[in-house]
């Protein structure tokens with residue numbers, strides 16, 4: 001029997017090429033329900049969804065020229081959660097299955113290797129999985145809609161397409177960016193610290209509107225302010241670097257794509273503290289303007305072209321995989337994460353069918369830390385609560401403290417939880 | 423329950439604020455905090471480095487052994503296999519052995535490599551009944567070792583004032599070439615000041631220039647302005 005396979009989409013290429021112990025190329029989406037998870041029912045739900053999500057039930061394989069994703073023979077085994085989220089997916093696991101389904105008490109979580117999809121694509125899977133689990137658990141039928149797919153449908157071809165190739169411009173937009181402030185700390189192996197800030201969504205929205213900003217821009221501005229303050233207290237004026245926040249832009253909205261694979265590009269809005277000090281209203285204004293100026297279909301297609309065009313050059317395509325990996329590592333070390341201090345990924349307000357409103361208590365989004373830059377931040381809002389999840393691989397949490405304390409100062413109540421056993 | 427310092431709300435029962443580590447003291451609650459993550463840890467990832475290192479170690483050991491056996495059967499004595507074995511040991515301990523450690527320890531292994539080089543040269547010298555080790559090879563290797571160790575220490579454990587450090591190092595290297603020539607004179611009876619003056623002068627001048635540009639910022643800026651490319 002020949003197994004189905006597919007190429008990696010453009011954004012997915014980088015993740016298998018650079019595999020380091022510190023770079024967790026995995027993100028997690030979780031739903032917390034009103035009752036403990038039954039692993040047997042969860043496993044059955046996971047099995048049910050396999051035909052509907054062929055791009056998720058895959059493993060990483062090595063070709064002569066490229067990596068590719070191959071359908072797995074069975075389905076991933078659900079297992080109990082560990083003491084921290086986003087446990088490193090090692091080579092062996094990637095070659096077995098790039099998708100993890102875990103549970104702990106009332107929470108079920110899905111962890112995706114980033115080559116499969118981005119947060120928005122993953123959310124569709126989590127919603128459908130949760131719906132199917134509840135269907136099996138309670139027997140009640142949950143209709144498709146609000147991002148929940150009908151699990152008995154056939155997968156649509158446009159869900160599996162590499163939308164990058166489709167929407168690349170003829171003209172390449174190449175912007176060189178200076179390196180951003182590098183937050184440093186004491187690296188802690190084999191653990192990831194998670195700090196969750198639970199924030200009432202209306203208070204956050206009200207505060208954002210006070211500064212004439214969207215929630216994402218407001219959070220990015222507060223984060224930038226915290227980073228500026230962080231830098232001010234410990235780095236001399238001459239050696240200060242720009243403070244920039246990496247903000248993923250969901251391209252599905254810009255181009256009307258329905259793909260379940262990666263379709264995001266990141267922007268790095270921010271300010272250079274060497275030019276002078278910035279107040280929060282100024283930061284909101286600057287960051288908001290930078291995002292809205294860049295996040296247009298026209299400019300984004302030029303940025304897509306910059307990423308896609310090397311992939312179309314014949315000599316590059318014919319280079320053996322190890323050579324490609326080496327080149328990608330080099331390019332990434334110059335152009336990759338150095339451009340932003342950390343990622344702030346906001347999935348926005350999550351909607352679910354009315355039937356799921358009662359049993360689903362929490363929905364969260366956690367992204368893994370980067371190679372050298374130790375933090376990342378995933379945000380999702382469900383049922384009037386915004387969950388801000390900071391992950392870090394260092395001991396110190398000075399940045400998070402500045403950020404959350406500043407939110408409290410701005411009149412936004414924050415409830416902090418941590419996975420720290422101490 | 424709130425943290426008195428950050429003002430954030432905390433889960434009931436936690437003993438300290440996760441953000442600022444300020445202890446939380448609430449005489450009324452006796453609630454055990456409910457962990458939102460399990461206490462299970464995954465097995466830490468295995469490094470691929472150690473199997474590779476072990477393989478290289480075994481390979482080199484086998485090489486040494488076979489050379490030794492060959493020489494013993496062929497000549498009935500150690501003969502030239504001594505060079506090979508000690509050479510392999512030198513390469514192994516200076517280039518491969520340090521990678522057995524999780525952290526890099528250049529301040530231990532760089533001097534060690536130079537000491538081992540000394541030992542190797544001593545062996546060659548004794549084996550050939552030469553008399554060049556103590557007056558020449560030993561001091562020269564020691565000088566080079568000291569300079570390399572000093573530069574590793576300077577640049578690894580301090581990223582600031584690099585211009586000044588580079589300048590000082592260049593001056594030291596320049597002057598040491600004169601020392602090396604002196605040992606050469608003593609050992610082999612050559613003329614003094616045949617070659618060492620050139621590197622000494624050039625390196626010292628460049629070094630002093632770098633030190634000056636490091637010390638005087640306007641001068642550095644002027645140079646950057648005039649020499650940018």
Ligand SMILES: [Zn+2]
Pocket residue numbers: 425426427428429439440441442443444
């Ligand atoms: Zn606190």
